[in-house]
Amino acid sequence: MxxxxxxxxxxxxxxxxxxxxxxxxxxxxxxxxxxxxxxxxxxxxxxxxxxxxxxxxxxxxxxxxxxxxxxxxxxxxxxxxxxxxxxxxxxxxxxxxxKLAFFIVNEEVEENNENLFDIFEREFGRPLSPMEYEIIQSWCGGEFSEELIILALKEATYNGANNLRYIDKILYEWKKKGIKNKEDVEKQRKNFQKKKELQTKELFDYDWLNETEDTDHM
Structure with a gap:
């Protein structure tokens, strides 16, 4: 950069x-x-x-x-x-x-971080603690993009878990699976949904009546 x-x-x-x-x-x-x-x-x-x-x-x-x-x-x-x-x-x-490039790059990072902190406070419905600021800052300074952090936040909010520990687990789980952006997240969700639908279909396709009859004959 x-x-x-x-x-x-x-x-x-x-x-x-x-x-x-x-x-x-x-x-x-x-x-x-x-x-x-x-x-x-x-x-x-x-x-x-x-x-x-x-x-x-x-x-x-x-x-x-x-x-x-x-x-x-x-x-x-x-x-x-x-x-x-x-x-x-x-x-x-x-x-x-x-020196000028340093100022420009850091100004951009600070602006992005401010926006990100605002999003977290809005989703949590409360101000962030100093410790939470540090954790979010460490995500930004690491290998997670702002887009991915916001997606993890929304995932946590959807599951009713408004805490950074849960979001941290999501981020590192995505990291293990090679998920890096919104497209990867959507692909993972679709695969999970297909797998779930397949399991449901197998459950309904099972011949429970015959199994019962077979059991009765035994």
Missing amino acids: MEKVIELLKQPSGFFPMILLRRYKDLNISELEFVVLLEILNTDLEFNPKRLSTELKMDLNELLELVNGLVDKGLLKIEIRKVRNMRSEYLDLTGLYE
């Missing part, structure tokens, strides 16, 4: 500056550092302090101080590259991409 978000941030569009504007305070950077980053994004990443200071109408020493601050915060790296037998300094924004 992180890799996909990073690739999206690197695309030449207005998405990255928009995210940076929204999140620059979370990166613990000043407005001036934010402006420097925006200007760097408009360059070919070759580090030319004089040109940058001219573009920003900023004192060279002030610019270098801001760039060093961004390096110290892990958002920038200055690399030496050899181009056409000449050594030049280039700016690497990997740290910035990674």
